[in-house]
Amino acid sequence: MIELSQVCKSYLRGENSSVHALRDISFQVEASEFLAIRGPSGSGKSTLLNILGCLDVPTSGTYRLGGEDVSRYSDRELSRVRARRIGFIFQSFNLLPGTTARENVELPMIYGAGRVDRKKALALLDRVGLNDRASHFGNELSGGQQQRVAIARALVNDPPLILADEPTGNLDTAASEEIMCILQELQREGRTIILVTHDDAVASYAAREIVLRDGAISADLRRQANLANDASVPPEMNHADRS
């Protein structure tokens, strides 16, 4: 599904010096995997998320997504990939201000299919349990509800890859569990979930964990994933080889 090989990303700082945000990152993610990416701030998580999410291209190395080398794609081509194959979920929900839940879910269809399918949007809201909130505005919904709208929005173009950036960071425990439960369900459908988080409890839902430090992978761990609504059981960690 995902194949990064020797991906580097550096930014120019001033005239001649450059900052290496990512160095020599290589790993593979299979379809239907649930992967957590962790690491202290400044470790390169954002940069990696940008590249995985096709919002940026690597300075060197290759990124293959679903067998397609996207590492030299133009902005327009990357946008097409984002629209059709990647769903984003963020910590701060990021619903469009002044728009209803349904309109938020419809937004990706404007850029993806180019045709808004209202029934599909409503069906997805129904799926995340918000069929009665379709015409509510973002600020009329609770945090958990907003995040569920965001998940429905991420799913509307039926992408095989879901990128979740601290999806429970702004939620209480109960709402967090709801969200993680939905993510696990998406994984069982065959979608690949990549989760960026600081939170151990949240990370424990993932069967695999990549730890970043100073722009490089410092650990790649595999373990028995926690099951939804079973967060009390401490996960059993297995150290795997760095890939």
Place this chain on the structure above:
Amino acid sequence: MQIAAEAVLAFRSMARHRLRTFLMMLGVIIGISFLTVLNSLGEATKQESMKRFKNMLGTFDTIIIRPGAGRTRGMVSLTNVPATLKFDDVQAIISEVPGVKQVAELQNAFDMDVKYRDKAASTAVFGVSSNWLELRGDEVAEGSFFSVDDDKALARVAILGTDVQAHLFPGESSIGKTIRIGDVPFQIEGVLKSRGAGPGGGSLDDLILIPISTASKRLFNRDFLTMLIVQLRDPSRSDADVHAITTLLRERHHLAPSALDDFTMSNPRAVMAQVTQMGSTLSKTLEGVAILAMLIGGVVIMALMLIGVSERRREIGIRRCVGASRVDIMLQFILEALTISCLGGVIGVALALAGTNVVARLQKLPLALAWDVLAISAGLSLAVGVLFGIYPAWKAAHVDPIAALRA
């Protein structure tokens, strides 16, 4: 991209930021409305001054010759001109300058006492040749004008301007009645059609016309003229004719080569061009001001849009993540700028139409709405929207989505 869905979102965003949207439109509204009003009024003023000018000068294939060097201010009369233009000069011009078709002569005096029974008036008396009416483009409204024979016979006949008619004969016909100009009795043969106001705004109807021979021999006892109207066969050759007449008159008046002309010639075409030129210089300046207002409006649009972009970084990030390319984002913001500037343009034109109507009514000017100005306004609105929308739109397209969404 589905434009309709986008437009709904854009309008809702504009509705949410009503004040900002209004401020963004304001510059365009002011610029466009001023441009349209100024242009319409400029056009109306030009037409009006052309009309008044025509009122004063009559037809356009004529040259006017006045006695005296330099410019005599105001309307000339027997009391304020040198006695340099004689009847003989007129004969010479007619016989020796082939480009001249005919010449009308004028000998006039202001503030002449006129009496009819117990009514008295003080008015201008113009002694004119019988072709005067034709060369001035005037008409007789009632009765008839005098003939060449009347002139030759020193007939004491008079034609009244409408002001004099109204003053001496209120509510009755004057034809056939006898008035006294000075102490000389004149029989009224006709009444002129009203000509309204001259360029200075004064009435052109407060006068009496009598045959010039009668005037010079019976009334004024003068053998010089106050004005000649020379009609040309070919107005496009007026420069050559002016030269020929100048040479002839200088020769007849025995002027040394170094001496100034003792007469003044004006070519109505040139004066006309000057008046029109003056009008268009004025409206060009005002248009410049209006365009400046538009530019300021554009800068306001740009500044407020830049603020908008930094406030909407999150929205931009979301759109980018769900598949908007940089081009899509740029188009969105340019479309918003265009919508605002074009709405401003529409409001501006609407205000201008209202304003033009009001001013035209107050100033009693004919309303002249120039449709080409509307086209220019539309073009300018679009141009301002695109021109000042591009940079903020570019900024918007280069917002880092993840950074914006993590903030």
